[in-house]
Amino acid sequence: MPRRLMKGNDALSEAAVRAGCRFFGGYPITPQSEILEYLSWRLPEAGGTFIQAESELSGINMVYGAAAAGFRAMTSSSGPGYSLLQEGISYIASAELPAVFIDVQRYGSGLGDIFQAQSDYWQATRGGGHGDYRTLVYAPASVQEGVDLIQVAFDKADQYRNPCQILSDASIAQMMEPVTLPEMHEHDPNADWAVRGKRGGDFKRVTSTMYYIEDFDAYIKNKYDVMAEQEQRWESVLVEDADLVLVAYGISSRICKEAVEIARAQGIRLGLLRPITLWPFPVKGFAEVNPDVKAYLSVELTSLPKMEDDVKLACEMKAPVEKFLGGANIPESTAIVERAVSILKEQR
Amino acid sequence: MTEKRIPELLVEPNKFCPGCGHGIINRVLAEVLEEMELADRAVGSLAVGCACLMMDTFGTDWIQAPHGRAAAVAVGVKRVRPECCVFTYQGDGDSMSIGFSETMYAAIRNENITAILVNNGIFGMTGGQMAPTSLPGQRTTTSPKGRDPELTGRPLNMINQMKQLSIGYLARGSVASAKDINKLKKYIRSAIETQMNGGYSMVEVLSPCPTNWKMNMESSLAHIENTVKSIFPVGEFVKNGERIDA
Amino acid sequence: MLSITCAGFGGQGVLTAGLLLAHVSMVSGKEITWVPSYGSEMRGGTASCRLRIGDEAILNPFFSSMDTLIAMNQESLDSFQDAIAPGGVLISNSSMVKDAEFRDDIRVIEVAATEIAGDLKNPRGANIVMLGAAVAATGLVDAEEFADGIDAYFAKKGRSNPLNRECFMRGVQAAAEA
Numbered sequence A: 001m002p003r004r005l006m007k008g009n010d011a012l013s014e015a016a017v018r019a020g021c022r023f024f025g026g027y028p029i030t031p032q033s034e035i036l037e038y039l040s041w042r043l044p045e046a047g048g049t050f051i052q053a054e055s056e057l058s059g060i061n062m063v064y065g066a067a068a069a070g071f072r073a074m075t076s077s078s079g080p081g082y083s084l085l086q087e088g089i090s091y092i093a094s095a096e097l098p099a100v101f102i103d104v105q106r107y108g109s110g111l112g113d114i115f116q117a118q119s120d121y122w123q124a125t126r127g128g129g130h131g132d133y134r135t136l137v138y139a140p141a142s143v144q145e146g147v148d149l150i151q152v153a154f155d156k157a158d159q160y161r162n163p164c165q166i167l168s169d170a171s172i173a174q175m176m177e178p179v180t181l182p183e184m185h186e187h188d189p190n191a192d193w194a195v196r197g198k199r200g201g202d203f204k205r206v207t208s209t210m211y212y213i214e215d216f217d218a219y220i221k222n223k224y225d226v227m228a229e230q231e232q233r234w235e236s237v238l239v240e241d242a243d244l245v246l247v248a249y250g251i252s253s254r255i256c257k258e259a260v261e262i263a264r265a266q267g268i269r270l271g272l273l274r275p276i277t278l279w280p281f282p283v284k285g286f287a288e289v290n291p292d293v294k295a296y297l298s299v300e301l302t303s304l305p306k307m308e309d310d311v312k313l314a315c316e317m318k319a320p321v322e323k324f325l326g327g328a329n330i331p332e333s334t335a336i337v338e339r340a341v342s343i344l345k346e347q348r
Numbered sequence B: 001m002t003e004k005r006i007p008e009l010l011v012e013p014n015k016f017c018p019g020c021g022h023g024i025i026n027r028v029l030a031e032v033l034e035e036m037e038l039a040d041r042a043v044g045s046l047a048v049g050c051a052c053l054m055m056d057t058f059g060t061d062w063i064q065a066p067h068g069r070a071a072a073v074a075v076g077v078k079r080v081r082p083e084c085c086v087f088t089y090q091g092d093g094d095s096m097s098i099g100f101s102e103t104m105y106a107a108i109r110n111e112n113i114t115a116i117l118v119n120n121g122i123f124g125m126t127g128g129q130m131a132p133t134s135l136p137g138q139r140t141t142t143s144p145k146g147r148d149p150e151l152t153g154r155p156l157n158m159i160n161q162m163k164q165l166s167i168g169y170l171a172r173g174s175v176a177s178a179k180d181i182n183k184l185k186k187y188i189r190s191a192i193e194t195q196m197n198g199g200y201s202m203v204e205v206l207s208p209c210p211t212n213w214k215m216n217m218e219s220s221l222a223h224i225e226n227t228v229k230s231i232f233p234v235g236e237f238v239k240n241g242e243r244i245d246a
Numbered sequence C: 001m002l003s004i005t006c007a008g009f010g011g012q013g014v015l016t017a018g019l020l021l022a023h024v025s026m027v028s029g030k031e032i033t034w035v036p037s038y039g040s041e042m043r044g045g046t047a048s049c050r051l052r053i054g055d056e057a058i059l060n061p062f063f064s065s066m067d068t069l070i071a072m073n074q075e076s077l078d079s080f081q082d083a084i085a086p087g088g089v090l091i092s093n094s095s096m097v098k099d100a101e102f103r104d105d106i107r108v109i110e111v112a113a114t115e116i117a118g119d120l121k122n123p124r125g126a127n128i129v130m131l132g133a134a135v136a137a138t139g140l141v142d143a144e145e146f147a148d149g150i151d152a153y154f155a156k157k158g159r160s161n162p163l164n165r166e167c168f169m170r171g172v173q174a175a176a177e178a
Helices: A008-018 A033-045 A056-068 A079-094 A121-125 A143-160 A170-174 A216-230 A250-265 A283-288 A307-314 A333-347 B022-035 B050-055 B070-080 B092-098 B100-108 B158-162 B178-197 B217-231 C014-027 C039-045 C074-083 C113-119 C123-138 C143-156 C162-177
Strands: A004-007 A023-026 A049-052 A073-077 A100-107 A113-116 A136-138 A164-169 A176-179 A234-237 A244-247 A270-275 A277-279 A295-300 A321-325 B042-046 B061-064 B085-091 B114-119 B169-174 B201-206 B235-239 C002-009 C031-036 C046-054 C066-071 C084-093 C107-111
Touching (some): A008 A100, A033 A049, A049 A056, A049 B070, A056 B100, A100 A170, A113 A170, A121 A164, A121 A277, A136 A143, A143 A164, A164 A250, A307 A321, A321 A333, B022 B050, B022 B114, B022 B178, B042 B050, B070 B092, B092 B100, B114 B178, B158 B169, B158 B201, B201 B217, C113 C123
Parallel strands (some): A023 A073, A073 A100
Antiparallel strands (some): A004 A176, A136 A277, A234 A270, C002 C046
């Protein structure tokens, strides 16, 4: 398969189609609008349906309907639009339906601004809507990884009958990189739970499954416990002998990887733990870290720390956890190295 | 009425209050779906309100949408399963207040779904609050002195909102009398025929809520006949994509 | 690994020049990141893109110090000249940049790209003239191979134009003469 030069948003869209996605309902908002633009022609070409909805609220509920009917369906948004999706995500999780959502993170609360950030970490990983649910959250660090992870997201959504999310950001969405695309996959929409009229069988009711499942609390806890145990993904870079481990996901992790390279060339033992799933947070990855690690540094493009909490929980505070907050600015890798060095000096 | 047997779609007795109009509308819809041999292919979308009580008693496939979003959910189903008969069944609060946008945009796009919007002028499930369709002067728990159009606007006439759109079928019926019920059945049949031939259809149904109107059944039906119909006229407004009202 | 910024007015084809560079580099087996100017960076009508091109996977697509700057206009020169690494290359469009003060610790190649493209009756090809100079000056990819890549790129889009190759080669020549 020859490589193609693709923009993050376009590649994610094409990969979704190749994963068998045949329905998209969504609303334009920068920096995710290329996903709508791409799917507006690509889905009909693949025999699917694209609807530019009147709002994100409507778009996600169209996805709810198409997913209930057994089809691979998705929507995407950013910033304020992502907030509007949360009610629907809660409903889809509560009905135990598979679907995929993309959040191309932008900066700030309220209207904010369109540049890259990682501000929606809590909303994505804590369940941004009401009630008791989780979603598998995948955080690609490159255009290719987005292509790979959206396939995984659709498969895992089916496996667990639970929505999955791709947490992208404006920089990965807008940049271009060479990608290798997978083959086209056709998905069978006629699962036994799919609504399509009772067709001689019992009628089906898609609503909160809590109404029909005995001992629901234990059932739902077990469902998410299994996901938390089995679905952790991470990449570790030189953590076994690291004096300080950077923890970063998505675009931040690439700057951190460069920081590790720069530091190692200077004899500074820096490592990187890159969560690929944000929920479940890859707690298991921390077992690979040097037991004598002197500190962790959580690097996020946020104004307020978010992932830092998960790092503290994951390492059980066996070493101090510091933070490096980029806000809306992509940090210099050398600044991260400098910060790491100063933390290591303090720990001495 | 000449109907003798209970439609098989009505798998359990309904759970509505005594004198409620929903039970009649459920029966009429069930009859139409069975007569048109669509019961096996029917998918309903409802959301929040008294309509939800039919999810266990009315034996089609169902999806329960978030409050107000039933039309968007129905669109999602119909677009991927065009062979299904997809309908929404919603009250006036659900479809015309919180769900106004979704309801209207399904019509604006002339989606091939059928919307059944039950207008009883009140929020039933939550205990009798003012609805978009509450009449001027109507006492509700949130308009205890009577609805004041100066403060709350005039009752929302959904037919007027929709009749200038390019849609397939639009009618308003009622359950106030046997004659009205027979007409309602024709409207619902026309609406579903429209959907299966391609085009948006909506039937609004004037229906009593004796519990929250604090009236008995007879006076509730008389109220529809004498008062509600003067504000919400019944009849067909769009048929075969053509406006047929004056 | 090379870090390159391509900057100019919106409409001067700077994003396309960057894309061509990325595309042809990819075909010749390189790893690339291409990041467009975005958000507040775009205010004032200037556009830019930054590329990293190398043989290994590119880690950080962002950089504050670049090896090469392709400056299509004065504003771009003013914005980015200071960020060129010592010993780096500046390709300056002398049709648009007049009486500029250049640093003396970088290699400056002045190319009258807008005039050359105009003379060749391909006025929108100024970006490709600049690209020719950049490719020649950096030795990134063989110039003939790159020119073939440009032809293939436009042919695939159904916009074959032999004048693009001429523009490119004039840029190559300008760099050789500089």
